[in-house]
Amino acid sequence: MTILATAPNPGFDAPGVEDFQLPPIFGDVTKPVLQLVLAAIIVYAFFAITSRRAQLVPGKAQFLGESLHGLVRNSIARDNIGPDFLKYVPYLTTLFAFILVNNLFGIIPFIQFPTFSHPGVPLRARRAHLADLQLRGIRKHGFMGYVRVSTWPPGVPWWVRIVLTPIEFLSNILLRPVTLSLRLFGNMFAGHLLLLVFILGGEYMLLHSEAIFLQIASPFAFALGIVFTFFEAFIQVVQAYVFTILTASYIGTVLAEEH
Amino acid sequence: MTTTLLAAEELNPLLPHTSEIIVGLISFLLLFLVLRRTAFPMFERVYAERTEKIEGGLKRAEEAQQEASDLKQRYEEQLAGLRAEAARIRDDARAEGAQIKAELRAQAEEEATRIRARGEEQLAAAREQAVRQLRAEVGGLSVQLAERIIGDSLADEARRSATVDAFLSELDGLAERREPTAAGGAS
Numbered sequence: 001m002t003i004l005a006t007a008p009n010p011g012f013d014a015p016g017v018e019d020f021q022l023p024p025i026f027g028d029v030t031k032p033v034l035q036l037v038l039a040a041i042i043v044y045a046f047f048a049i050t051s052r053r054a055q056l057v058p059g060k061a062q063f064l065g066e067s068l069h070g071l072v073r074n075s076i077a078r079d080n081i082g083p084d085f086l087k088y089v090p091y092l093t094t095l096f097a098f099i100l101v102n103n104l105f106g107i108i109p110f111i112q113f114p115t116f117s118h119p120g121v122p123l124r125a126r127r128a129h130l131a132d133l134q135l136r137g138i139r140k141h142g143f144m145g146y147v148r149v150s151t152w153p154p155g156v157p158w159w160v161r162i163v164l165t166p167i168e169f170l171s172n173i174l175l176r177p178v179t180l181s182l183r184l185f186g187n188m189f190a191g192h193l194l195l196l197v198f199i200l201g202g203e204y205m206l207l208h209s210e211a212i213f214l215q216i217a218s219p220f221a222f223a224l225g226i227v228f229t230f231f232e233a234f235i236q237v238v239q240a241y242v243f244t245i246l247t248a249s250y251i252g253t254v255l256a257e258e259h
Numbered sequence: 260m261t262t263t264l265l266a267a268e269e270l271n272p273l274l275p276h277t278s279e280i281i282v283g284l285i286s287f288l289l290l291f292l293v294l295r296r297t298a299f300p301m302f303e304r305v306y307a308e309r310t311e312k313i314e315g316g317l318k319r320a321e322e323a324q325q326e327a328s329d330l331k332q333r334y335e336e337q338l339a340g341l342r343a344e345a346a347r348i349r350d351d352a353r354a355e356g357a358q359i360k361a362e363l364r365a366q367a368e369e370e371a372t373r374i375r376a377r378g379e380e381q382l383a384a385a386r387e388q389a390v391r392q393l394r395a396e397v398g399g400l401s402v403q404l405a406e407r408i409i410g411d412s413l414a415d416e417a418r419r420s421a422t423v424d425a426f427l428s429e430l431d432g433l434a435e436r437r438e439p440t441a442a443g444g445a446s
Contacts, residue, residue, distance in 0.1 A: 110280060199279050200278065202282075226289060
């Protein structure tokens with residue numbers, strides 16, 4: 001017990017950011033890169049298999065694919081985008097499936113690394129999409145029009161605008177590309193770190209600690225690790241859903257006539 | 260000594276820590292078991308329900324279609340029967356009409372023949388009567404004439420009768436002789 005608190009080096013070396021900086025496998029290719037490719041292949045294969053030989057009375061595979069597509073189409077896209085939602089359903093479905101698979105990598109045995117727990121990964125992907133989205137908004141409303149729609153909500157007294165407009169500008173045009181990906185990254189990072197703490201801590205208590213009490217207590221650490229794995233599974237699905245639903249909501253905002 | 264080992268341990272670029280793999284496997288297995296007990300049977304039920312619904316609907320539609328086509332066929336058959344019946348009735352009527360017409364014509368012709376025959380008979384009878392009457396009158400007239408010319412009464416009945424007969428046959432012969440002459444004269 002005291003070892004943990006006092007001795008910096010010979011005690012338990014708690015996992016931290018360095019656990020996410022994996023060395024490259026070859027060249028510049030790291031584990032997250034491989035996982036991205038793998039996820040793309042999995043998503044493609046899933047929809048290729050489930051949409052093959054589509055019939056009126058669906059088989060089990062088709063039922064599965066349709067359920068996922070229907071979820072994104074009806075409860076994410078339609079409710080958030082409005083009348084033009086059909087155009088964005090393919091993108092949103094792909095986004096949802098891709099993020100979901102990448103998140104679930106965090107609890108798949110032997111992989112056990114959520115791709116988006118590395119902050120650069122979601123940010124890079126997100127930025128490409130938001131550049132596109134803002135271009136769409138500019139094309140629809142004109143440059144000044146888009147800025148106005150984003151920063152000039154109607155029906156607000158002028159003295160509120162002094163504060164509100166800079167905030168809207170900041171949040172809608174400068175920060176929006178970052179916030180979504182930061183949320184995803186934060187969730188994945190924290191979840192994975194939590195698992196590492198419980199499991200590596202448990203391992204240390206069981207194998208490397210000389211205190212008998214810690215050895216006895218170690219199963220609790222492992223048990224909590226298992227509990228948090230369950231929790232992580234839930235978080236990973238929810239975060240994929242949240243990411244997709246917020247994306248849809250942003251699309252809806254950009255396309256809306258009035259803010 | 261072991262702690263320094265742990266700290267110095269290089270991160271594997273691909274595989275997580277061994278303990279992580281073990282706990283991860285156990286968790287994954289547990290998750291799988293839990294989901295198999297809870298979520299997947301529900302999906303299966305929904306799947307079965309939906310399939311049943313769609314297939315049931317399709318089947319019902321098919322049945323309705325079949326029923327409708329059966330009904331249509333039956334009606335068409337009925338209609339064809341009715342049409343044939345109507346044609347038959349028309350043919351019958353036409354044939355009957357023709358028969359009635361033929362019968363009427365035959366009857367009329369028979370009647371006409373009968374009437375003509377009777378007329379001829381009547382004509383012949385009238386002629387005969389006329390001839391007889393004429394004969395009697397001509398006889399009486401001739402006698403009167405002869406009495407006036409000769410001036411004496413031929414009281415003897417037998418002789419008078421013979422004389423008249425002879426006169427008449429003479430007249431007949433005269434008439435017979437004159438007829439062809441008149442015909443020849445006309446031509």
